[in-house]
Amino acid sequence: MNPLAAVFFRDMRIAVRVGGGALMGVLFFLAVITLVPFAIGPDLALLRRIGPAILWLGALLASLLALDRLFAGDHEDGSLDLILLGRAPLELVVIAKALAHWVTTGLPLVIASPVLGLFLNLEPLAIAAVMLTLLVGTPALTFIGLVGAALAVMLRRGGLLLPVLVLPLAIPVLIFGVSAADAAIVGPVPFGTPLAILCALTLISLVVGPVAAAAALRQGSE
Amino acid sequence: MTLGPHADFIIVAYGMAAIVVGALIAWVLFDYGAQKRLLADLEARGIGRRGSETKPTADTRSA
Amino acid sequence: MNTQTSAQALAWIDLANPTRFLTLVERVLPWLVAACVGTFAVGLVQAFFAPDDYQQGATVKIMFIHVPSAWLAMFCWGLMSVAALGTLVWRHPLADVAAKVAAPIGAGFTFLCLITGSLWGRPMWGTYWVWDARLTSVLVLFLMYLGLIALWRTVEDPSRAGRAAAILTLVGAINLPIIKFSVDWWNTLHQPASVFRLGGPTIDASILAPLLWMALAFTLLFLTLHLAAMRNEILRRRVRTLRLMQAHAARGA
Numbered sequence: 214m215n216p217l218a219a220v221f222f223r224d225m226r227i228a229v230r231v232g233g234g235a236l237m238g239v240l241f242f243l244a245v246i247t248l249v250p251f252a253i254g255p256d257l258a259l260l261r262r263i264g265p266a267i268l269w270l271g272a273l274l275a276s277l278l279a280l281d282r283l284f285a286g287d288h289e290d291g292s293l294d295l296i297l298l299g300r301a302p303l304e305l306v307v308i309a310k311a312l313a314h315w316v317t318t319g320l321p322l323v324i325a326s327p328v329l330g331l332f333l334n335l336e337p338l339a340i341a342a343v344m345l346t347l348l349v350g351t352p353a354l355t356f357i358g359l360v361g362a363a364l365a366v367m368l369r370r371g372g373l374l375l376p377v378l379v380l381p382l383a384i385p386v387l388i389f390g391v392s393a394a395d396a397a398i399v400g401p402v403p404f405g406t407p408l409a410i411l412c413a414l415t416l417i418s419l420v421v422g423p424v425a426a427a428a429a430l431r432q433g434s435e
Numbered sequence: 436m437t438l439g440p441h442a443d444f445i446i447v448a449y450g451m452a453a454i455v456v457g458a459l460i461a462w463v464l465f466d467y468g469a470q471k472r473l474l475a476d477l478e479a480r481g482i483g484r485r486g487s488e489t490k491p492t493a494d495t496r497s498a
Numbered sequence: 499m500n501t502q503t504s505a506q507a508l509a510w511i512d513l514a515n516p517t518r519f520l521t522l523v524e525r526v527l528p529w530l531v532a533a534c535v536g537t538f539a540v541g542l543v544q545a546f547f548a549p550d551d552y553q554q555g556a557t558v559k560i561m562f563i564h565v566p567s568a569w570l571a572m573f574c575w576g577l578m579s580v581a582a583l584g585t586l587v588w589r590h591p592l593a594d595v596a597a598k599v600a601a602p603i604g605a606g607f608t609f610l611c612l613i614t615g616s617l618w619g620r621p622m623w624g625t626y627w628v629w630d631a632r633l634t635s636v637l638v639l640f641l642m643y644l645g646l647i648a649l650w651r652t653v654e655d656p657s658r659a660g661r662a663a664a665i666l667t668l669v670g671a672i673n674l675p676i677i678k679f680s681v682d683w684w685n686t687l688h689q690p691a692s693v694f695r696l697g698g699p700t701i702d703a704s705i706l707a708p709l710l711w712m713a714l715a716f717t718l719l720f721l722t723l724h725l726a727a728m729r730n731e732i733l734r735r736r737v738r739t740l741r742l743m744q745a746h747a748a749r750g751a
Contacts, residue, residue: 385680439556470733
């Protein structure tokens with residue numbers, strides 16, 4: 214089997230096992246969305262207006278917190294060293310791991326968003342818009358987060374450092390994700406423009422993320 | 436010359452600049468003194484850069 | 499070890515020797531400090547006598563600190579990016595020293611930019627904080643500085659920290675234009691009707707001159723602080739090396 218496919222399926226299998234943490238992201242997403250009305254109040258009109266933003270914020274935070282799962286497990290049991298020594302290009306292996314991570318962490322967020330959208334009193338059009346933008350944008354969050362995760366591998370007591378490093382880099386994704394969702398609902402701006410920019414951000418992160426993460430992993434192992 | 440109705444803000448802004456710049460200068464000066472003192476202390480204990488007790492280390496290594 | 503620094507030997511590769519670099523710094527620093535004090539004197543006098551802006555009155559004087567601080571915040575990240583390339587690509591020994599000490603200085607000027615922007619905003623826009631494109635971008639930049647400083651302080655070994663920080667700096671550099679673009683977009687979507695123009699359609703020479711002098715003064719200040727801090731960091735690493743040698747010897751190796 215192609216080594217990249219092997220890494221991909223291995224990571225997916227580990228993620229869904231007990232202790233793999235795949236669905237923890239969704240639980241956290243649910244927890245955050247549930248917290249918001251307690252903080253803001255049950256005003257349905259207000260929740261509907263800020264719904265897309267809350268969903269995006271919850272997805273962003275859930276993605277950030279799940280990131281240390283990317284490399285930490287492999288670092289602990291030594292398979293990271295095997296990957297570094299292997300013949301497959303490190304950047305491609307990193308992409309395979311990131312894709313597996315997105316499928317097990319990001320995609321569940323996308324699938325969960327309609328249900329959570331109902332909690333925030335969103336209309337079907339709004340829910341669809343948010344789902345689409347999350348589908349396009351969560352890969353960007355994963356690939357941007359790759360860099361932080363690779364840097365954090367070197368640190369034993371990284372703690373909250375990883376989200377702190379990744380947050381400023383993820384702000385553009387958040388801006389355009391919410392902008393696109395809002396544009397579909399009320400927008401003076403046509404939906405296509407921010408969505409296209411969001412796609413561009415994802416594509417850029419697809420390149421920059423793995424390259425930087427691979428460089429960081431190599432530096433960390435020296 | 437008058438600084439206009441918002442004089443307070445202008446003064447506080449320049450004051451903050453003085454504080455931040457002063458803090459940076461103080462940090463640099465204080466750190467210099469501290470490192471010099473530590474080096475002198477280590478020197479006095481006989482641990483020179485050519486290491487009288489231990490093997491010498493190339494001084495171009497920065498770590 | 500070379501005890502003499504010949505006048506011609508100022509190639510970058512010679513500067514790689516920390517001892518030679520220290521000698522250079524000792525020679526250059528007094529001149530830099532003098533130039534710094536001089537330009538600040540000129541700049542502050544010019545700022546004091548600058549005319550009031552037709553729109554903002556005397557508060558335009560805050561701009562003489564706010565704009566140079568913003569420029570330095572950007573310049574510093576650019577400097578750290580070049581240093582990052584020096585670490586990763588050319589393995590210049592002093593590159594990560596330069597990068598490490600630049601971060602707190604850059605963070606300081608970013609902070610000053612935010613504070614002065616806020617104090618400028620209160621009389622102009624009526625509130626201490628306003629989410630305009632410029633202030634917001636600088637806030638994000640400030641967060642990035644703090645994250646970078648946190649990374650430097652989390653890894654004990656200076657050269658490993660240097661490599662990690664170099665990668666983060668470069669990724670941040672790539673992201674800075676993206677962030678600026680995003681914040682501009684976001685701000686135009688949400689901005690209230692009034693648009694704030696800086697000093698009218700063009701900046702009059704009587705305001706431009708003090709601004710340029712202050713920008714020069716602040717830049718010289720930055721370079722002075724940076725070189726002095728690099729000197730301190732080299733000394734700090736010497737202390738560390740000596741202590742490691744001492745501990746090694748104490749173990750009776």
